[in-house]
Amino acid sequence: xxxxxxxxxxxxxxxxxxxxxxxxxxxxxxxxxxxxxxxxxxxxxxxxxxxxxxxxxxxxxxxxxxxxxxxxxxxxxxxxxxxxxxxxxxxxxxxxxxxxxxxxxxxxxxxxxxxxxxxxxxxxxxxxxxxxxxxxxxxxxxxxxxxxxxxxxxxxxxxxxxxxxxxxxxxxxxxxxxxxxxxxxxxxxxxxxxxxxxxxxxxxxxxxxxxxxxxxxxxxxxxxxxxxxxxxxxxxxxxxxxxxxxxxxxxxxxxxxxxxxxxxxxxxxxxxxxxxxxxxxxxxxxxxxxxxxxxxxxxxxxxxxxxxx
Amino acid sequence: xxxxxxxxxxxxxxxxxxxxxxxxxxxxxxxxxxxxxxxxxxxxxxxxxxxxxxxxxxxxxxxxxxxxxxxxxxxxxxxxxxxxxxxxxxxxxxxxxxxxxxxxxxxxxxxxxxxxxxxxxxxxxxxxxxxxxxxxxxxxxxxxxxxxxxxxxxxxxxxxxxxxxxxxxxxxxxxxxxxxxxxxxxxxxxxxxxxxxxxxxxxxxxxxxxxxxxxxxxxxxxxxxxxxxxxxxxxxxxxxxxxxxxxxxxxxxxxxxxxxxxxxxxxxxxxxxxxxxxxxxxxxxxxxxxxxxxxxxxxxxxxxxxxxxxxxxxxxxxxxxxxxxxxxxxxxxxxxxxxxxxxxxxxxxxxxxxxxxxxxxxxx
Numbered sequence: 001x002x003x004x005x006x007x008x009x010x011x012x013x014x015x016x017x018x019x020x021x022x023x024x025x026x027x028x029x030x031x032x033x034x035x036x037x038x039x040x041x042x043x044x045x046x047x048x049x050x051x052x053x054x055x056x057x058x059x060x061x062x063x064x065x066x067x068x069x070x071x072x073x074x075x076x077x078x079x080x081x082x083x084x085x086x087x088x089x090x091x092x093x094x095x096x097x098x099x100x101x102x103x104x105x106x107x108x109x110x111x112x113x114x115x116x117x118x119x120x121x122x123x124x125x126x127x128x129x130x131x132x133x134x135x136x137x138x139x140x141x142x143x144x145x146x147x148x149x150x151x152x153x154x155x156x157x158x159x160x161x162x163x164x165x166x167x168x169x170x171x172x173x174x175x176x177x178x179x180x181x182x183x184x185x186x187x188x189x190x191x192x193x194x195x196x197x198x199x200x201x202x203x204x205x206x207x208x209x210x211x212x213x214x215x216x217x218x219x220x221x222x223x224x225x226x227x228x229x230x231x232x233x234x235x236x237x238x239x240x241x242x243x244x245x246x247x248x249x250x251x252x253x254x255x256x257x258x259x260x261x262x263x264x265x266x267x268x269x270x271x272x273x274x275x276x277x278x279x280x281x282x283x284x285x286x287x288x289x290x291x292x293x294x295x296x297x298x299x300x301x302x303x304x305x306x307x308x309x
Numbered sequence: 310x311x312x313x314x315x316x317x318x319x320x321x322x323x324x325x326x327x328x329x330x331x332x333x334x335x336x337x338x339x340x341x342x343x344x345x346x347x348x349x350x351x352x353x354x355x356x357x358x359x360x361x362x363x364x365x366x367x368x369x370x371x372x373x374x375x376x377x378x379x380x381x382x383x384x385x386x387x388x389x390x391x392x393x394x395x396x397x398x399x400x401x402x403x404x405x406x407x408x409x410x411x412x413x414x415x416x417x418x419x420x421x422x423x424x425x426x427x428x429x430x431x432x433x434x435x436x437x438x439x440x441x442x443x444x445x446x447x448x449x450x451x452x453x454x455x456x457x458x459x460x461x462x463x464x465x466x467x468x469x470x471x472x473x474x475x476x477x478x479x480x481x482x483x484x485x486x487x488x489x490x491x492x493x494x495x496x497x498x499x500x501x502x503x504x505x506x507x508x509x510x511x512x513x514x515x516x517x518x519x520x521x522x523x524x525x526x527x528x529x530x531x532x533x534x535x536x537x538x539x540x541x542x543x544x545x546x547x548x549x550x551x552x553x554x555x556x557x558x559x560x561x562x563x564x565x566x567x568x569x570x571x572x573x574x575x576x577x578x579x580x581x582x583x584x585x586x587x588x589x590x591x592x593x594x595x596x597x598x599x600x601x602x603x604x605x606x607x608x609x610x611x612x613x614x615x616x617x618x619x620x621x622x623x624x625x626x627x628x629x630x631x632x633x634x635x636x637x638x639x640x641x642x643x644x645x646x647x648x649x650x651x652x653x654x655x656x657x658x659x660x661x662x663x664x665x666x667x668x669x670x671x672x673x
Contacts, residue, residue, distance in 0.1 A: 015673070052517045055672050074519060082517040088509040092323040104315035105518040128326070144514070 002029045005152055005183050006051065011060035013046050020046045022207035023060070028185065028200075030151075033178050035194040036187040037292060038204030044187040045085050047204075048156050051185070052082045065151060078106065081150035085157050085187075087141035091130035095121055098129055099143050106148040119143040119173055135166025142173050152183045159193060171197060191292035201292065205300050215292060222298050223290025228257040228268055230275070232283035240274045259287070312520050316528035324536060333497070334536060338490040338544040345486070345608050346479050346552075356438045357613065358446070359387035359395075359404035366412030372428075372464075373407075375449045382445050385612075393431070398640045399476035400610050402436035405429065405446060415453075418463045426464050431471040443468045479552045480639050485607030487541050487638075488631035491569045492598055494540055498533045499577025499664075500594045504587035512670035522670050530574055530661075537570045556638035561646045565637065565653055569630040572657035578664030607631045626656050 006028040013021040021043045028034045036044040049055040051062055053073045062069045064076050089098040096112060103109035116125050119139045124132065129140065138158055145153055155174065159167040174197050177184050188194050194201050195215045203211040203218070211218055231254045233241065241255050242248060245267055249256040257267050268287070275282050324330050358376070362369050377384050387395075387404055395401040406429050414426035430446050432439035443466075450464040457463060506512050515525065548554040556562075577594060584590040602608075604618050605627035611619055622628045633649030636642040 049513075049672070054513060054516055077517060077519050080517070082514065084510055084513045084517070086510050087514065088511055089514070090319065090323055090511065091509075092326040093319055097319060097322065101315060101319050102514075102518060105312050105515075105520045107519075141514075 002031065004028065005030045005065055006185070007061075007063040008047075008051070009061045009063075011047065011050065011062060012058045013043075013050060013055070014058045020207055021050075024204075024207070024209050025060075026202055026209065026212065028183060030183055031178075031181050032200060033174070033184040033186060033198050035198035035201045036185075036204055037189070037191060037194045037201050037296070038187075039189055039296075042204040043207040044189075044204055045156055048154055048185065048187055049084075052080065052084070052154055053077055054082075054084070078148060079151050081145035081148060081153040083138070083141045083145045083153070083155045083158055085160075087138065089129045089137075089140060089144065092128060094126045094128055095132070095136075095140050095143075096125045098140060099147060102144045103147040108149070109147045110149050112147075115143040115146055118146075118176065120169075133166065135162050135169055138162065138166070138170050139173060142170070142177075146177075150182070152185060153177055154185045156187050157189070158186070159188070159190065167193070191296065195292055203292075203296060203299060205296075210299050211295065218292060218295045219290045222295040223292075224258070224294055224298055225261065225290060226259045226264065227288045227290075228259055228264075228271065228285070229288055230255040230257075230271060230282050230285045233275075234278075234281040237275060237278040237281045240278060241271060244270055244274060313524050313528040313531075316520070316525060317532050320529060320532045321535075324532070334494060334540040335543045338486055338540060339547050341489065342479075342482060342486045342544065342548065346482050349478060349482075349608060356381065356442050356445070357383045357385060357402065358442045359385050359390070359392055359401050360407065361387050361390075361392060361404065362407045363409045364407050364411040368412030368415050369407045372411075372449070372453065375452065376446065379445055379449060382442060393471065394642070395612075396431060396433050396471050398636065398642050398645065399433070399436075399481055400612050401433075402439040403430060403432035403442035406431070415457070415463050425462050427467050428464050429467045429469055431469050433476075434470050435477055476639060479548070480554055481610070481635070482608065483545070483548050483554055483556060484634035484638050485605075485631050487544060487566075487634055488569065488605070488627055489602050489607050490540055490544060491537055491566060491630060492573045492601065492627050494537050495533060495570045495573035496577040496580075496594050496598055497591075498536070499529075499574040500581045500590050502529065503578065503581035503668075504590045507581075507585070507670070508587045513672070516670045516672075522668055523665065525670075526578070526665055526668060530571065533574055534567055534570045538566060541566060554639075557641060559637060561643070561650055562634060562637040565630060565633045565646075565650055568650070568654050568657040571661040572626055572630070572653060573660075575657065575659075575661030575664035578668055579660065582664070582667045582669075601625045601627045604628075605631055626653070629653050629656075 004027040009025050011021055011024050038044050050057045051064065053069055053076055065079050067075045069076050093101065096116060099115055100112045103112055116122055119142060121139060121143065124136055159170045162170065174184060186198060199214060201215055201218060202209050211222060233253055233255060238255065242250065245257055247258060259267060360373060376382060392401055392404045408427060411426050418425050428450060430443050432443050447466050450466045454463050545556055580593050581590050584593050604621045605625040606622055607627065611622045611628065629649045629652040633646050633653060636646035636649065
């Protein structure tokens, strides 16, 4: 059995009367990619920043690699790597110099050029940080988070505000970390990011953990199942479909059928027979899989809205 | 140690890459020096004459009244002041000393006895207004002579070229500009750096590394002090090249520069600690330092300012830095320089200590 590298017990963080993190507990095993998923203001960043020794906690305990963060802050700092939210480095230093600056802060550090290479930053090595695009800045941030060859890497919203190509590049970098056997703690409000990267997801809402598991597991439990969608049917076919599939919903000319576990195949084959018998008078037919977005919607009645804080 | 030296190395690199910094550090003080030098240097305003009345007789009083009624002079009572030293320090351009027995001498001379009543006038010939003051005194004395004795020489004006400060306005101005440069460079670097690194999130990143905020301050105050010294060196070199001014560079002036930098950097750190918003912090510093530039005896002598501004000058730390630099670098008045150094040192230790004690990049 692999050991826990992070153990959080009954963590509470209050700002005056406001409780940002309300009594949460979880643990993370070595080598996992673990994601905190939740909308802005759910308490993700607060929790992560407590683990990164950036903020103090109000109550509870956080144990990282066997060290209590309250007692052994310095030891924890030596062993973790951090990409903070909205990361920025020194504007008038180059990519190489920025990585070197942070490398020199640790008694033991990796070779700077090997990090430049690992994050595919060779062609930007001598470019000033202020002249980089958002995606490149994040990659420099990930490189910097690795300077001390940390056992755990914290990535706080690594792809927020990036274009799709830059997000892909950041994701590739995170996947590389997994290959190197590092434990990665990720926060995100993108469900596709959590789904693509994380082995295990914790859904946060208003400072509480409301669900935890692998993405597939969560989708199966809370996603509301798969949905058969038949679009743009003519009136006759539509009536036939409604008659023979009693649980379906009608939206304009479309028919939506929730596929129950076990019974899904029967509904689909019924639908196909009717369409076939009526001379293929529907435009398209597909099955939509539930996503983590649906999980969140079903759990909270809220959407994982983007933007704003 | 290597953490501190790394920060020093890279903060220098950053500073010299941003051309705006080069302008503010090396060009701006020179622009300021030339600008104020030529604006105020030509016309020193009204002619100020200090007097010391050691006679306190009806006669001495009416002579002072006569001087006053010319309207050509601004008369200032210098009783109890060391006018000789003040002239040497360039704070006074001319003064008269009415000797004891002045009134008695006039009466005896007027009634036929001799000798005439001596009236010594001391002046600094490097000051353009001092000769005018001497000639006004001369004319008033002549008027007295005319009225009382029909042009017989009763009052004998005795102009003495005192041990001159040898100081023209540019000499006076240089230490003032250096003090202003120390103040604005140190406060702006402290506030600017802290506010910017906090708002861009660099502090958030730094606080997750083993670098402590105390180590960071130690590194930055080193950088800032060296940058201030470089900036002053360029300004002094320019003053030497263009105006042939030779300031004394001695231990006291160097200590004043270092402690003055600590003082104003400390002030900047304190402001940045309490005003978290970058723009507000810069504004807060500007609102405080901008008036200090003008009221601290940097551009015109404190003695020449209206009384209410003189009070402001007394509570401005910049006054002591500026006077200290002037005494140590230009006039060579070591005693005065030392007193100012002591004041700057105490204020510097308090403000810098306060800054360091309240500085933290850990968030709530």
